Amino acid sequence: MDHRSINAGPAKQLNWLDLPNDLTLMIIEKLTTFQILTSVQFVCRKWWRICMDPLMWRTINMCNIGIRNSVDYKLEKMCRHAIDRSCGQLVDISIEYFGTDDLLKYIIDSGCHKLQRLRLVQCFHGISDKGLCEMAEKLPLLEELDITLCLEVSSIALEAIGRRCPLLKSFKYNNNAGGNKEAFVIAQNMSNLRHLQLFKNYLDNSGLSAILDGCPHLESLDLRLCCHVKLEGKLRTRCDEQLKDLRDPDAPCDDFQFWGLCFETAYDDEVFDYENEKRAQKQEAQKRETRRINSGSSTGKKNNVKSKSKKKR
Amino acid sequence: MELLCIRQWISGLLPTWLSAWCIKPVGGALVRQEPEYILLALMGSPLKKIMLCSSEKEIFSVEEQVMVQHSVIINNMIEDGSYNHEESKIPLDCVDSKTLKKVIDYCTHHTHHHNDNQEDLEAWDAQFLNVDSNGLYDLLMAANYLEIRNLLDLIYGTIKNMIKGKKIDEIRRIFNIKDHGFTPEEEEQNRKEYPHFY
Numbered sequence: 001m002d003h004r005s006i007n008a009g010p011a012k013q014l015n016w017l018d019l020p021n022d023l024t025l026m027i028i029e030k031l032t033t034f035q036i037l038t039s040v041q042f043v044c045r046k047w048w049r050i051c052m053d054p055l056m057w058r059t060i061n062m063c064n065i066g067i068r069n070s071v072d073y074k075l076e077k078m079c080r081h082a083i084d085r086s087c088g089q090l091v092d093i094s095i096e097y098f099g100t101d102d103l104l105k106y107i108i109d110s111g112c113h114k115l116q117r118l119r120l121v122q123c124f125h126g127i128s129d130k131g132l133c134e135m136a137e138k139l140p141l142l143e144e145l146d147i148t149l150c151l152e153v154s155s156i157a158l159e160a161i162g163r164r165c166p167l168l169k170s171f172k173y174n175n176n177a178g179g180n181k182e183a184f185v186i187a188q189n190m191s192n193l194r195h196l197q198l199f200k201n202y203l204d205n206s207g208l209s210a211i212l213d214g215c216p217h218l219e220s221l222d223l224r225l226c227c228h229v230k231l232e233g234k235l236r237t238r239c240d241e242q243l244k245d246l247r248d249p250d251a252p253c254d255d256f257q258f259w260g261l262c263f264e265t266a267y268d269d270e271v272f273d274y275e276n277e278k279r280a281q282k283q284e285a286q287k288r289e290t291r292r293i294n295s296g297s298s299t300g301k302k303n304n305v306k307s308k309s310k311k312k313r
Numbered sequence: 314m315e316l317l318c319i320r321q322w323i324s325g326l327l328p329t330w331l332s333a334w335c336i337k338p339v340g341g342a343l344v345r346q347e348p349e350y351i352l353l354a355l356m357g358s359p360l361k362k363i364m365l366c367s368s369e370k371e372i373f374s375v376e377e378q379v380m381v382q383h384s385v386i387i388n389n390m391i392e393d394g395s396y397n398h399e400e401s402k403i404p405l406d407c408v409d410s411k412t413l414k415k416v417i418d419y420c421t422h423h424t425h426h427h428n429d430n431q432e433d434l435e436a437w438d439a440q441f442l443n444v445d446s447n448g449l450y451d452l453l454m455a456a457n458y459l460e461i462r463n464l465l466d467l468i469y470g471t472i473k474n475m476i477k478g479k480k481i482d483e484i485r486r487i488f489n490i491k492d493h494g495f496t497p498e499e500e501e502q503n504r505k506e507y508p509h510f511y
Contacts, residue, residue: 046494
């Protein structure tokens with residue numbers, strides 16, 4: 001570490017490039033992946049080099065970037081860069097919107113077998129059972145898994161994950177779908193669970209009992225909006241005794257991040273927005289390409305560009 | 314000198330298992346503390362002061378407990394006995410007087426006001442870090458050298474907020490980075506790829 005004597009002379013202009021690398025890394029690490037990959041790494045060569053350090057890429061968080069940015073920027077390409085830079089040291093990754101089976105395969109093929117925490121949020125139709133099953137084979141250290149609004153993921157994937165990831169302690173399955181089938185699979189295959197969230201799931205009391213039987217270490221359980229669960233009598237007592245933290249089906253939902261966006265009656269809007277924006281972007285790109293090809297031959301056609309509705313999140 | 318003898322005497326009287334229960338905050342983390350120190354503190358021993366010497370050879374006197382609680386380096390120096398209360402001062406050649414005074418202010422405030430509510434502490438911290446970027450740089454280097462964890466985290470957070478949401482050219486201005494070090498071709502390519510961030 002650089003122990004130069006520092007004299008704060010009155011008019012001295014410090015060059016922050018003189019800051020030791022380990023301190024600069026501590027600062028940059030606190031910024032989001034998106035900020036690092038779009039701004040911070042381009043500030044100067046020294047910061048670029050620090051942003052190449054695998055230590056900085058143990059955690060990759062590509063959530064909360066917004067629909068606009070998610071559509072405008074090649075987030076999947078950025079994410080792949082970040083995964084490359086982790087050099088297999090990736091421990092924690094969160095992906096929103098742009099998750100696909102190919103991306104999951106990329107994570108595994110890049111040697112990231114130490115992954116402990118995986119969040120797949122609002123990937124809608126990009127991620128399927130097949131992708132998750134193949135991924136689960138190579139993630140023996142997985143401890144936390146969050147599958148929220150990845151509509152193609154069903155009990156098949158859950159079973160594979162449960163079998164291949166014996167250390168799984170925290171599981172969230174918020175697909176506005178699923179019922180007793182998923183509950184039984186969880187009960188049979190995820191016996192080490194401490195925390196379980198099944199927001200707006202359609203399981204009933206028998207599914208819940210199975211979970212309580214099959215997951216003896218369960219400490220917290222979130223059953224908000226599970227309208228078929230009737231917590232009363234013996235079942236209620238059992239929950240109160242076994243669990244430290246229980247969210248009833250009718251507990252308030254305001255601290256659930258995706259409540260206002262997706263789980264109300266108008267949740268299709270979010271999918272609609274994102275897919276619509278993506279489609280519009282693609283059409284725009286195709287039109288540009290057509291114009292470019294035609295520009296040499298015909299006289300300038302009048303550009304009839306449809307204006308996209310930019311709905312900000 | 315007499316403190317060392319008292320310490321040894323007390324330590325001889327106390328059962329060894331007691332040390333497993335004695336922990337104290339140091340530099341923002343909790344570390345094992347010899348029970349005899351805790352006992353002395355409980356007995357209300359007079360507030361021991363230590364001397365810190367800045368790079369400009371100015372001496373600052375500060376309560377030992379205050380510095381020991383926050384700075385891992387100073388805590389280690391005192392614990393391993395390399396600091397003699399009667400004669401020594403701790404030389405801190407890397408820290409100038411202005412910065413050292415600020416560091417001492419921070420540690421003193423947080424020791425004496427650690428029971429205050431979170432909002433008040435945060436407001437005080439915000440006011441404390443309301444310095445120019447030179448001052449912030451010096452504080453960062455000092456906090457790093459003295460290993461004061463909570464001050465370091467506070468400064469990292471502040472600098473992070475200075476970068477967050479800013480365009481690249483602006484970040485370069487704020488941090489006085491005149492020569493970014495990229496070749497003209499690289500710089501051009503980067504600007505083409507993410508024009509909105511420059």
